Amino acid sequence: MDLIDYFQIDRSLLSKKARLKVFVMGPYSPEQAKRRVESTRDHLIREGYCAKTAEDFDSGETTDEQIFEKCRKLLLEWAHGRIFIFLKEAISDSRLLGVYDELVTATEKIPEELHHTCAVFLEEGLEDKVSTMMRGRLKHFEDLAVYRFSSDEELHKMAASFCFGLLIRLHDKL
DSSP, X not given: OOHHHHHHHHHHXXXXXXXXXXXXXXXXXXXXXXXXXXXXXXXXXXXXXXXXXXXXXXXXXXXXXXXXXXXXXXXXXXXXXXXXXXOGGXXXXXXXXXXXXXXXXXXXXXXXXXXXXXXXXXXXXXXXXXXXXXXXXXTTGGGSEEEEESSHHHHHHHHHHHHHHHHHHHGGGO
């Protein structure tokens, strides 16, 4: 491959960046956690990706069951990539469970060969709690990309890197 071929591939890849649909899941409570999830989504948008959270698709759901069903549909039908963020602010089991349930749904419902489209981002200090929880019900934990981060800047860089890797893998399908 010569240099011209390389640049043509690069342009082709970058032209498809906005077509890569990434669903960003994370805790919405407390408010600080929600802002951090939205900040990650916003960073991916600035990087050129089509990134959304569940609230970006607000269509009047009022019950937890309706919201969960909407998220499930988005995870399975809309998204090319799925990012699951676990944050210290949401350390209580009930706050982590929503993100965890979505992760379980994604890995149970999408074909095994697409598990690489899911990435788990664990804030430093949560590794033991979350990985113990995941290994309980999550059948394909070993198939998932798991990233550990200590700052929002690091989370943003890692999320963008995951998306770029996904773009490389899926560029022929976009």
